[in-house]
Amino acid sequence: MLDKNANLENLYKIGTGWVYDTENSKGYIVKRERTSRGYYNGRVIDFIPAFELQKTADGKYNSRIMLTVPAGVLRKAVEMAQLKEKGNLEARKRRYR
Numbered sequence: 081m082l083d084k085n086a087n088l089e090n091l092y093k094i095g096t097g098w099v100y101d102t103e104n105s106k107g108y109i110v111k112r113e114r115t116s117r118g119y120y121n122g123r124v125i126d127f128i129p130a131f132e133l134q135k136t137a138d139g140k141y142n143s144r145i146m147l148t149v150p151a152g153v154l155r156k157a158v159e160m161a162q163l164k165e166k167g168n169l170e171a172r173k174r175r176y177r
Contacts, residue, residue: 105132105133129146
């Protein structure tokens with residue numbers, strides 16, 4: 081379930097089926113609706129919390145993982161957090177409905 085205070089404009093897509101909330105430093109698995117044949121319809125049903133990033137005093141990021149998360153997703157989330165910290169993260173043009 082997506083946090084109550086989460087702003088959908090702060091969710092950035094990471095790969096297929098993952099989003100990262102830059103405001104709350106949380107990563108989610110995107111659960112999508114399936115058709116009768118088993119294909120994904122594209123409609124978003126839910127966001128399942130998978131990990132959180134926390135910045136340490138020495139400037140590195142630690143992750144608190146709740147579900148299995150690919151290393152590439154964590155790497156991309158850390159990259160987004162660093163870009164946001166520097167003010168170089170581009171604003172999204174679309175948002176999730």
